[in-house]
Amino acid sequence: MALRAFFRWLSGQAGYRKISYTDADYFNPTANDSRIATALRQKPAPSIEQVRHVLTSIKPATDLDRRDQALIAFALLTGMRDDAIASLALRHIDIVGRTVFQDARSVRTKNRKTFTSWFxxxxxxxxxxxxxxxxxxxxxxxxxxxDPIFPATEIALDSDRRFAPMGIARAFWKNADAIRRIFRQRFEAAGLPYFNPHSIRTTLARHGADICPTQEVWAAWCANLGHESAATTFRSYATVPFHRQGEIFTALLNAQRCVPDRSSEPDPDTVRRVLEHLRKNAA
Structure with a gap:
């Protein structure tokens, strides 16, 4: 798509008149390539129990330990995107109301959307x-x-005159790179594979699909993730994982095997008519 756009632009530049605007159409992918590129694939995501294991594995001996533990817990509690978390200030959190005001004027939300989400x-x-x-x-x-709810790491000279992390600074992260690095370090230290911060949204979407009893509750759950449509959540995050699909079909097979075969049993109405006929003959 980028190459096609470039050649369309090039066709309008002086010295490139031999390149026609329609020549860029040769860069259209085939239908098969388009289907391959847009196919939905399984997204790896941790379970809530795995995230809880990571949290308990962090021993808050330092300010950085406490920050990292709270960061991972906050991602699970709110489902916010990592770049939005990096730009979040304390004023955006209402602990009593259990809400987060994602104000796009200062919080780097996706598509600069402003909304309030609940824990x-x-x-x-x-x-x-x-x-x-x-x-x-x-x-x-x-x-x-x-001030930031998750401040950046303060770097200073240690006793050996080398730069080292010395605590938390009263400064925001410029981007989400540090958050991803923290997730990698903490998950691997807990003996688990690396799950990026965005995968927590998949975790929450799958959890919501399991526990939401009605369509109204599911719609509220999706809106809390910042999605205007519940279909977006289900298509992008809450698709049935491959292992769960296997469990469902195994359960259906077992249920079918437990159902007795009643095809050879007589119809109840037929049995009733036969009994009535026998009673009349006996009288």
Whole structure:
């Protein structure tokens, strides 16, 4: 697509008149290539139990440990995208109301969309980690409303005169690279494969598909992820994983085997008529 757009632009430039605008159509992919490129594929995502295992494996001995633990817990609690988390300030969090105001004027949301999201019901222990971290920032670090909820790492000279992480700085991350690095380090340290921050959204979508009892609840769950349509959530995140698809078909097969074969049994109405006939003859 980029090459096609370039040649269309090139056809209008001086000195390239021999290149026709329609020549760019030769860069259209075939129908088969288009289907390959747009095919839905399984997205690896951790289970909530795996995320909880990572959180319990982090021993909050330092400020950086506490920040990393709260960061992973917050991603599961809110389902926010990593770049939005990197730009989030304390004023955007309402602990009492259990909400996050994703204000596109300062939070780097996707497509600069502004909306309010609620904490997902993923466990009180997850929520406690986040609330304790915010309380720590406000009471001990004296962070204000405009300070980041997840501050960048402070780099300074150590005792050997080498640059090393020394704690948290009162500064925002410029992008989400550090968040992805933290996820990689913490998941691998817990003995699990690396799951990127965005995969947590898939985790929440699959969890919602399992527990939402009605279409209305499912629609609210999807809106909490920032999706205007529930179909977007289901198509992009909540597709049935391959292993779960196998479990479903195995369960259906077992259920079918447990159903008795009643094809050879007589019809109840026929049995009733025969009994009535026998009683009349006996009388």
């Amino acid at each position: 997902f019901p993923v466990g009180d222990d997850i929520e406690v980690i986040v609330t304790d971290w915010i309380g720590f920032l406000k009471s001990e670090k004296l962070f204000g409303p405009d």
